[in-house]
Amino acid sequence: MTTVTTTTTPAAPAPAGPADGEERQVRRRRRLSPGRRLPAARMLGPVLVLLLWAAASAAGLLDPGAIPAPWTVLETGARLWTEGTLADDILTSLRRAGTGFALGLTAGIVLALAAGLSRAGEALIDGSVQLNRAVPTLGLIPLFILWLGIGETFKVAIIAIVVYIPIYLNTHAALSGIDHRFVELAEVQGLSRPAFVRQVVVPGALPGFFVGLRLGVTGSWLGLVVLEQINATSGLGYMMFQAQNYGQTDVILVGLVVYGVFGLVSDTLVRLIERRVLSWRRTLSS
Amino acid sequence: MAPHAEQLTRPAVRLRGLTRSFAGRTVLDGIDLDLPAGQFTALLGHSGSGKSTLLRAVAGIDHGVAGGGTLTAPERVSVVFQDSRLLPWRRVLPNVLLGAAGGDAEERGRAALAEVGLGGRERAWPSELSGGEAQRAALARSLVREPELLLADEPFGALDALTRIRMHGLLRRLWERHRPCVLLVTHDVDEAIVLADRVLVLDRGRIGLDLAIDRPHPRSYRDPLLGEYRERLLTALGVTEDPA
Numbered sequence: 404m405t406t407v408t409t410t411t412t413p414a415a416p417a418p419a420g421p422a423d424g425e426e427r428q429v430r431r432r433r434r435l436s437p438g439r440r441l442p443a444a445r446m447l448g449p450v451l452v453l454l455l456w457a458a459a460s461a462a463g464l465l466d467p468g469a470i471p472a473p474w475t476v477l478e479t480g481a482r483l484w485t486e487g488t489l490a491d492d493i494l495t496s497l498r499r500a501g502t503g504f505a506l507g508l509t510a511g512i513v514l515a516l517a518a519g520l521s522r523a524g525e526a527l528i529d530g531s532v533q534l535n536r537a538v539p540t541l542g543l544i545p546l547f548i549l550w551l552g553i554g555e556t557f558k559v560a561i562i563a564i565v566v567y568i569p570i571y572l573n574t575h576a577a578l579s580g581i582d583h584r585f586v587e588l589a590e591v592q593g594l595s596r597p598a599f600v601r602q603v604v605v606p607g608a609l610p611g612f613f614v615g616l617r618l619g620v621t622g623s624w625l626g627l628v629v630l631e632q633i634n635a636t637s638g639l640g641y642m643m644f645q646a647q648n649y650g651q652t653d654v655i656l657v658g659l660v661v662y663g664v665f666g667l668v669s670d671t672l673v674r675l676i677e678r679r680v681l682s683w684r685r686t687l688s689s
Numbered sequence: 690m691a692p693h694a695e696q697l698t699r700p701a702v703r704l705r706g707l708t709r710s711f712a713g714r715t716v717l718d719g720i721d722l723d724l725p726a727g728q729f730t731a732l733l734g735h736s737g738s739g740k741s742t743l744l745r746a747v748a749g750i751d752h753g754v755a756g757g758g759t760l761t762a763p764e765r766v767s768v769v770f771q772d773s774r775l776l777p778w779r780r781v782l783p784n785v786l787l788g789a790a791g792g793d794a795e796e797r798g799r800a801a802l803a804e805v806g807l808g809g810r811e812r813a814w815p816s817e818l819s820g821g822e823a824q825r826a827a828l829a830r831s832l833v834r835e836p837e838l839l840l841a842d843e844p845f846g847a848l849d850a851l852t853r854i855r856m857h858g859l860l861r862r863l864w865e866r867h868r869p870c871v872l873l874v875t876h877d878v879d880e881a882i883v884l885a886d887r888v889l890v891l892d893r894g895r896i897g898l899d900l901a902i903d904r905p906h907p908r909s910y911r912d913p914l915l916g917e918y919r920e921r922l923l924t925a926l927g928v929t930e931d932p933a
């Protein structure tokens with residue numbers, strides 16, 4: 404073992420470095436942001452899991468009754484699709500989630516704008532929404548069934564509530580948290596109130612809105628799954644519920660895969676829109 | 690008297706008995722002040738003496754601050770803040786055009802950017818500008834409105850010394866071209882002497898000293914004759930040059 408003191412030049416042969424001990428080549432600091440993203444890196448984890456699953460099935464390590472092989476799930480999916488029931492179920496589920504999401508999104512934005520832009524709106528709306536938030540929305544299901552019947556309306560209503568709350572909360576917080584310095588600037592520049600809202604308040608609140616939007620999208624799928632498994636006569640959840648009664652694990656997995664694809668596609672879509680709209684932001688992930 | 694001459698001598702800003710206080714503590718204690726149109730005035734004072742309070746009152750953005758007195762100011766007022774206050778979600782040109790009206794607004798915006806040496810940077814994001822460039826963009830934004838009164842609250846306070854000297858030259862040239870009435874708040878005595886034709890010192894809520902600087906422009910920081918003004922201002926500010 405040799406002790407290296409700070410005054411000596413490194414004893415090890417350094418082919419690239421200059422021999423002069425005084426001049427040290429400047430090396431870039433270790434970067435603290437994670438660096439460039441690998442292309443399609445997000446899919447690496449899922450693909451790995453899929454490979455493990457396939458390998459374990461092929462090796463006979465998994466009970467096919469509990470966890471059927473990936474190809475069995477694919478076959479079942481293809482069969483259900485050609486028989487026409489899967490496409491119908493998917494459409495029904497999509498319509499439910501889509502309608503509920505659209506209503507929730509609209510309500511969330513309108514209420515957040517009303518509460519964020521006027522004191523009267525805030526007094527009327529904010530407290531009520533905070534109260535609404537305190538009650539877990541899925542707990543409202545029995546009440547809504549009594550009010551609206553067990554048809555589509557109550558399902559859409561529940562999904563809409565699940566969606567509007569995070570969108571409202573985040574958008575409202577962003578609207579009311581607008582930087583005071585920008586308000587002053589808008590006053591000085593003589594902006595009218597509509598121009599101020601359009602050019603300063605809304606763009607400034609967009610990052611918060613997108614946080615809420617992503618939570619809302621997730622919420623709409625969550626609501627859908629719960630609702631369809633409690634009481635439905637069509638849709639993906641119903642298909643899975645039936646499969647549970649007959650012990651068809653492969654059908655349940657088909658349903659889960661479709662839910663997963665829904666979630667992934669919608670989240671990617673929101674992410675893409677967000678990246679476009681908030682292109683002025685430079686964050687760690689850029 | 691000819692109407693033209695009257696226009697020239699009519700004060701752009703007129704304060705009479707202006708008072709402002711925060712939580713019962715008086716910050717501005719009855720200020721009487723006239724700023725003639727087209728005059729370049731600097732306002733000095735200790736930290737906390739009320740310079741920003743006075744400027745914000747003149748700009749009409751001191752909502753909810755207790756106070757009285759009368760205040761008249763022109764219609765078109767621009768304010769330059771210590772930070773550039775560019776909206777991060779707008780590119781430079783749209784930032785400069787914030788609140789600008791009229792069909793030729795964009796043209797004026799481009800011209801203003803060129804004037805401050807930012808021609809070609811119209812499509813940059815504010816986050817891509819250096820501190821000095823951002824502050825020049827803010828100056829351009831204030832020019833687009835063709836202000837009769839330009840209020841600036843330590844506009845160069847966040848810049849390094851070299852950039853600041855450059856910005857002094859720029860501000861003075863812009864003033865010579867557009868001739869707004871300027872009220873420049875600063876804590877830098879040299880900045881005040883080199884730039885302004887009149888320097889006010891705010892002291893205990895009143896204008897403690899009102900000093901005309903009668904030296905030709907452009908002025909050099911090395912001009913020994915400016916030292917006399919510096920002395921008087923430092924004395925008014927209570928700074929005694931005692932090396933011991």
Ligand SMILES: Nc1ncnc2c1ncn2[C@@H]1O[C@H](COP(=O)(O)OP(=O)(O)OP(=O)(O)O)[C@@H](O)[C@H]1O
Pocket residue numbers: 711712716734735736737738739740741742743876
């Ligand atoms: N919004 C406010 N609420 C309470 N007090 C305030 C407020 N704004 C200013 N003050 C007080 O008024 C006094 C004058 O403040 P002002 O900002 O005008 O000082 P200034 O001369 O601009 O100082 P500086 O050179 O540090 O910017 C200070 O004592 C400050 O604490």
Ligand SMILES: [Mg+2]
Pocket residue numbers: 740741742842
């Ligand atoms: Mg100040």
